[in-house]
Amino acid sequence: MSRYHSSRSSHSSTTPIITLYDTPGQSPQPWAPNIWRIRFILNYKRLPYRTKWVEFQDIEATLRSIGAPPSSRRSDGRPVYTLPVIVDPTRNPSHPEILSNPNNIAEYLETHYPARPVFPDGSRAMQSLFVHYIQEVFAKPLLPIMVPLSARGLPERSQPPVSTANSLPPGPQRERAWQLVKEQFDFLASILDKNSGDGDGVCAMGHSVSYADFALCSVLLWIENMAPHDGWARIREWNGGRWIRLREKCREYMDVY
Structure with missing residues (x-):
């Protein structure tokens, strides 16, 4: 990646x-x-x-x-x-x-470092509110799934003594958890669709990526890394492929130095 x-x-x-x-x-x-x-x-x-x-x-x-x-x-x-x-x-x-x-x-x-702003003029307050929503509302249903997976994904020396604590085994409870996640993705897609007449409708600001998109794409990369088969395989198909398109929009800024 x-x-x-x-x-x-x-x-x-x-x-x-x-x-x-x-x-x-x-x-x-x-x-x-x-x-x-x-x-x-x-x-x-x-x-x-x-x-x-x-x-x-x-x-x-x-x-x-x-x-x-x-x-x-x-x-x-x-x-x-x-x-x-x-x-x-x-x-x-x-x-x-x-x-x-x-x-x-x-x-x-x-x-x-104001060159190449991630907060376009006049957007700082609304983007800050969007990022707060991503952190405090949108990502909340992911925590019961992703936190145990993230613990198990740490190097062996860093893993907690019982890294599987609170994990959701395959079955109805896990599927219900993913359904709650999907409800958040569906809601967010319905909001972002309002930009469909301004740009391609993928970015929060319409035409180009901004801090809001980076906050959202960061969650996508978390899922892709820690739950590639159970999580990312689902999400990339949701909402007409919107989330894989956002990931591709952000691809050129994924270098690691």
């Missing part, structure tokens, strides 16, 4: 470039949707960067060691450290910017 390259990142060892922190799965392909959102932006904006791979159980210690801010806090105030994180020394090598939380990173990249 992804193409690994070194050409855009082939700077001298002394040339500062952005570092994107990612966590590997068992396959060589990146899988985590929140991290894909940022990788898409970096590729779309043609920003030189390199990936630093951190296994799942090392994330908190690694992020604390580089001074990364927590991505959120628990109800009791304790910090939560998650990926993605970027370190950007290009603007001030002696005091690099270190950012966590995909929404914060997206805003930072758009503000400081």
Whole structure:
């Protein structure tokens, strides 16, 4: 799926470039949707960067060691450290910017690297609302299916002691879970169809890809990587092939550096 390259990142060892922190799965392909959102932006904006791979159980210690801010806090105030994180020394090598939380990173990249905007003029509020919907509503029915599959897809050292906990075995319960997923895809397709007279109707903004499309395509890549036969094989056929067309629209921004 992804193409690994070194050409855009082939700077001298002394040339500062952005570092994107990612966590590997068992396959060589990146899988985590929140991290894909940022990788898409970096590729779309043609920003030189390199990936630093951190296994799942090392994330908190690694992020604390580089001074990364927590991505959120628990109800009791304790910090939560998650990926993605970027370190950007290009603007001030002696005091690099270190950012966590995909929404914060997206805003930072758009503000400081405005060329090839992922938020076209006047769309930032609506796209932010769309991405919130993708995270908080659209993806929710996927969690009982995808979280256990993602745990099993981690390298052996990173797998939780019982990685099959809460998994859905084949049968009626799993089929019901996929039906709930399909209902979300059907609803979203009905909304995006309103763009059919403006562009090809695949992109959220009509004509060209934007942050909203990257957020959605990141979920598609998560499913494709972790559930290629049970999940992606279904979804690519739904809604007249809309989702495979979106994936193809985003293909040129799927390089991994």
